[in-house]
Amino acid sequence: xxxxxxxxxxxxFRKASGVDEAGWGRTLFxxxxxxxxxxxxxxxxxxxxKPQASALSVPPTLSPTSLFGLxxxxxxxxxxxxxxxxxxxxxxxxxxxxxxxxxDRYFFNSIMIASMSVLLALIIGTLAAFGFSRYPLxxxxxxxxxILTTRxxxxxxxxxxxILMFRVVGLSGSYIGIIMLYTAFNLxxxxxxxxxxxxxxxxxxxxAARIDGSTGLRVFFKICxxxxxxxxxxxxxxxxxxxxxxxxxxxxxxxxDTRTVPVAMNQAVSSGGRGTDWTLLAAIETLFLIxxxxxxFFLQNHLLRGVTFGTVKR
Amino acid sequence: MSSLAVTASRPPFISxxxxxxxxxxxxxxxxxxxxxxxxxxxxxxxxxxxxxVLLAMSSVINAYRRQYYGGLLVAxxxxxxxxxxxxxxxxxxxxxxxxxxxxxxxxxxxGLANYIKVLTNDLAATANWNALINTAMFVVLTxxxxxxxxxxxxxxxxxxxxLRRYLLILVLTPMMLxxxxxxxFFTYYFDPTFGILSxxxxxxxxxxxxxxxxxxGAVAGIVFADAWMWSPFVMLLVLAGLVSVPKYLYExxxxxxxxxxxxFWTITFPYIRGLLMLALLFRTIEAFKLADMVILLTKGGNxxxxxxYHLIRIANEQNKTxxxxxxxxxxxxxxxxxxxxxxxxANRRQQGA
Numbered sequence: 132x133x134x135x136x137x138x139x140x141x142x143x144f145r146k147a148s149g150v151d152e153a154g155w156g157r158t159l160f161x162x163x164x165x166x167x168x169x170x171x172x173x174x175x176x177x178x179x180x181k182p183q184a185s186a187l188s189v190p191p192t193l194s195p196t197s198l199f200g201l202x203x204x205x206x207x208x209x210x211x212x213x214x215x216x217x218x219x220x221x222x223x224x225x226x227x228x229x230x231x232x233x234x235d236r237y238f239f240n241s242i243m244i245a246s247m248s249v250l251l252a253l254i255i256g257t258l259a260a261f262g263f264s265r266y267p268l269x270x271x272x273x274x275x276x277x278i279l280t281t282r283x284x285x286x287x288x289x290x291x292x293x294i295l296m297f298r299v300v301g302l303s304g305s306y307i308g309i310i311m312l313y314t315a316f317n318l319x320x321x322x323x324x325x326x327x328x329x330x331x332x333x334x335x336x337x338x339a340a341r342i343d344g345s346t347g348l349r350v351f352f353k354i355c356x357x358x359x360x361x362x363x364x365x366x367x368x369x370x371x372x373x374x375x376x377x378x379x380x381x382x383x384x385x386x387x388d389t390r391t392v393p394v395a396m397n398q399a400v401s402s403g404g405r406g407t408d409w410t411l412l413a414a415i416e417t418l419f420l421i422x423x424x425x426x427x428f429f430l431q432n433h434l435l436r437g438v439t440f441g442t443v444k445r
Numbered sequence: 446m447s448s449l450a451v452t453a454s455r456p457p458f459i460s461x462x463x464x465x466x467x468x469x470x471x472x473x474x475x476x477x478x479x480x481x482x483x484x485x486x487x488x489x490x491x492x493x494x495x496x497x498v499l500l501a502m503s504s505v506i507n508a509y510r511r512q513y514y515g516g517l518l519v520a521x522x523x524x525x526x527x528x529x530x531x532x533x534x535x536x537x538x539x540x541x542x543x544x545x546x547x548x549x550x551x552x553x554x555x556g557l558a559n560y561i562k563v564l565t566n567d568l569a570a571t572a573n574w575n576a577l578i579n580t581a582m583f584v585v586l587t588x589x590x591x592x593x594x595x596x597x598x599x600x601x602x603x604x605x606x607x608l609r610r611y612l613l614i615l616v617l618t619p620m621m622l623x624x625x626x627x628x629x630f631f632t633y634y635f636d637p638t639f640g641i642l643s644x645x646x647x648x649x650x651x652x653x654x655x656x657x658x659x660x661x662g663a664v665a666g667i668v669f670a671d672a673w674m675w676s677p678f679v680m681l682l683v684l685a686g687l688v689s690v691p692k693y694l695y696e697x698x699x700x701x702x703x704x705x706x707x708x709f710w711t712i713t714f715p716y717i718r719g720l721l722m723l724a725l726l727f728r729t730i731e732a733f734k735l736a737d738m739v740i741l742l743t744k745g746g747n748x749x750x751x752x753x754y755h756l757i758r759i760a761n762e763q764n765k766t767x768x769x770x771x772x773x774x775x776x777x778x779x780x781x782x783x784x785x786x787x788x789x790x791a792n793r794r795q796q797g798a
Contacts, residue, residue, distance in 0.1 A: 153604040161601050161612050168598075169615040171673065172622065174641075175630055187639045255521045262518025274519070276784075279726075281530035283780045285734045285753050287760050288773040291540075292533035299490050315529030318522055320727070327719050331689070347514055365685055369678070376623040378737070393623045400629070407629060416626035423621045428614050 178413035180210040186409040214414035221411075234415070236388075237395040241375065242422060244306065244391060248313035249370040253363065255314070256321030261351060263322065264329035275323070282319040286379045294383060304386025312380060317370040324369070328362030329355065364430045375423050392419050466503040473500050541770035559771035573772065575748070576755040583668070583751060584732040590672035591728055592721075595679025602680070603687040620677045628741030631670045635742070663747040671738050675728065682724040686717030726787055733780055752776060 177195065178186060185192055185208050192208035220229045263271060293312065294303065302308030332355060340350050356363075381391045392415070400412045473496035480489035501524060508516040541560070544553045563573050602613055619627070637643050637655040646654040656662040694712045703711070736753040743749045752772070760769030 153606040155607055157601075157604060157606040158608050158612070161606070162608070164598075164601065165612040165615040168673075169618060171627070171630065171634065172618045174634075175622070175626065178630075190644050191639070191641050255525060259519045259522035262515045266513075266515030266518065268515045268519065274523075277531070278522075278526060279784065280777065280781065281526055281534070282727075283730050283733070283777055283784075285736070285756055285773055285776070287753075287757050288537050288770055289530060289533045291760075291766060292536035293529070296533065311525065312529050315525050318526055322522060323723060327723060331719070361685065361689075365681060369681075372621050375621070378623070378625060393625055396623060397625050400625075407633075409633065412626060412629060416623060419623060419626075420618070420621055424614070424618065427617060427621065428610075431610050431613060 175413050176417050177208075178409055179214055179417040180212070181208045181214075181410055181413075182211050183214075183408075183410050214410045215418065217411060218414050218418060232399065234392070234395060234399075237390055237392045238418070240385075240389055241392045241419070244310055244313065244389070245371055245374040247306075248310045248374055249317060249367060251310070251314045252317035252321045252370055253367055256318050256366075257325050257356075257363065259318075260322045260325035260329055261355065264326050275326070278319050278322055281315070290380065290383055293380075297384065303384060304389055306389055309381070309384050309389060312384065313374050313377065316377070316380070317374060320373070321366050321370060324366045325359065325362055328359040332358055368427050368430050371423060371426060466500060466507050469496070469500040469503040472496065537770045538774060540767045541774055543767050545767045555767075559768050560775070563768060563772050563775070572750070572755065573752070576750045576752040579748065579750055580733060580735070580752040582664070583671075583735050584729060586664070586668045587671045587675075587732045587735065588725065588728050590668060591676045591679050592725065594672060594676035595724070596683055596721075598676065598680040599683035599687055602684055616680065617677045619674045622674070624674075624737045625741070627674060628670065628738055631666070631738075632742055635666050657743060657747065660747045660749065663743050663749050667735075667738050667742050667749060670742065671732075671735065675731070679724045679728065682720045683717055686720040687713065690716045722787065726784055729783060729787075730780060733776065 174193070177193070180195060181192065188208075190205055193206045194202050195208060195210040196202075218232065219234050220231050262268075263275060268274060297303040297308050300308075302311075337350050337354055340354055345353070376393055377391075378393045378397070381394045382397075385391060385394060396412065396415045396419070399415065400408055473493070476496045477489075477493050480492040483489075484492065501520075505517065505520060507513075508520070542554065542556060544555045544558070562570075564570060598616060602609065602616075634640050634642055635656045637653060637657075642656060643654045656666050690713055695708070698708045698712060734753045735751050736757055739745060739749055739751050739754050740757075745751075745754055753776075756769050756772050756776075759765045759772065
């Protein structure tokens with residue numbers, strides 16, 4: 132088996148796939164496009180640093196510095212950090228003493244629930260995708276289609292039976308309940324995505340390994356998994372992003388102890404009847420963005436390497 | 446896969462062996478009927494649960510002893526999906542044939558009356574059809590916008606250049622925002638008095654600009670916000686396909702002096718076709734469920750009500766649970782027809798190529 136791969140490598144297969152080089156000209160062009168695309172996010176992040184009074188000013192304030200006089204004074208705001216403090220501790224009534232808002236707990240809940248459910252879906256889903264791809268069952272496509280249909284219905288339809296079911300089993304408001312629900316929620320995507328990655332792999336290397344006497348497990352862990360690392364990373368990131376921001380299930384199924392940030396964010400912003408608290412919303416969103424941003428940034432390497440992918444063209 | 450030889454013979458039906466899943470199935474069904482008729486709901490729930498576990502265990506042992514690896518690998522996923530999705534789906538399918546409101550305790554069998562009501566009945570039906578037509582419009586517009594923008598973004602990122610990873614993460618960020626935050630901030634961007642859009646256009650034309658005061662503007666605003674958030678999703682999938690194309694194919698094409706257009710259709714496209722189809726499929730399904738952006742941006746005003754938001758109103762705010770279930774099954778039917786069409790076309794092209 133090692134023989135086969137080394138021959139393939141000598142033929143230039145394994146390392147040859149990949150992307151062309153382009154220079155700084157491309158960087159400039161892409162930077163312009165990306166910055167325009169990023170502007171609405173940048174505005175939210177800037178709003179998190181604005182003093183509450185200047186959040187709704189006309190004209191809108193756009194920059195924390197005047198960039199050495201480049202930007203007119205009317206567009207400049209003076210940055211402050213107090214919004215981030217009031218995410219965790221603020222007075223609930225006007226003039227009252229600051230109280231803890233419990234957002235530290237909500238951040239912990241979001242991180243815990245999202246990461247556990249995505250990892251679980253990735254493990255279960257990758258096994259299933261390998262099964263669907265390599266050991267087709269009778270009516271394989273039907274199973275895959277049924278799995279896909281679980282993502283088609285609006286959540287609102289599934290939610291009533293799920294609430295009743297959780298109440299009977301005693302899972303409502305618990306971590307396990309919502310983690311299992313999110314796992315199911317991510318499974319359809321994981322299975323379809325990983326199956327498409329497994330389908331693209333060449334069978335030649337696997338067959339060679341089997342002929343050399345490798346067991347099914349060994350083929351899976353030593354040959355198939357390393358080739359779909361890019362797929363695993365991509366699926367993990369997608370799952371994390373979708374779960375991280377899920378709102379409806381979290382609103383209806385999480386208890387006071389297991390509340391996630393999107394639900395708490397909605398309550399914090401719309402409570403009190405004073406209209407939207409823009410700077411507070413922006414501060415929560417900015418903090419909430421950091422974990423998923425960091426994970427995505429570090430998984431990008433796997434996402435884009437694409438080297439081990441598609442060893443031999445079928 | 447020829448190694449899937451049968452190594453153990455089937456157990457006889459009556460024997461109490463650990464891999465006799467047929468026996469466990471029959472015992473489970475009997476236990477289901479008996480416990481539902483004899484015991485209160487929560488006790489019978491646990492009895493049925495125990496038998497379900499027994500059945501699952503025996504089928505797993507059966508599959509292991511007979512080397513049905515496919516079944517073994519797929520089993521955990523199917524189990525989770527069954528408990529959390531398929532079972533609730535069947536339950537709500539059942540509900541759609543009853544008259545049931547979650548605010549009341551009564552429940553009454555009405556057959557197809559809910560379906561007839563949502564499709565043909567005077568007032569309700571016109572609202573439903575309107576919402577449906579709007580949804581079709583949103584599906585076409587948002588999915589088209591996302592596919593085009595996502596594809597173009599993937600094309601410009603498909604080469605290696607300095608600072609690429611830092612720029613890529615900027616484009617991916619919109620997808621990571623919470624819909625609550627981005628939706629609320631889009632109402633701010635589109636706001637006639639405070640918003641940036643109205644400020645810029647107002648300075649150019651000299652009049653106050655209100656985007657959301659007619660249907661075209663409201664639709665454009667929603668499509669823009671949704672496409673902005675989800676184009677990166679399409680981009681990532683296409684990009685994963687683009688970077689997987691082996692370089693030697695391009696080198697061979699360069700030697701043969703193949704034109705860029707032909708190179709794209711004969712080399713690049715076959716590699717990204719599967720992922721494009723996947724992106725199209727998932728975005729269409731999500732677009733069918735479009736509700737949150739509409740709720741946040743227009744609250745269904747200016748004739749922008751979508752079927753999904755309509756459904757949330759009926760099922761959640763008006764407590765008409767079974768009518769909502771009927772609408773959602775009609776929706777599911779439409780999505781299934783649409784996705785089958787996609788898959789059929791995809792398969793046919795694959796065979797034709």
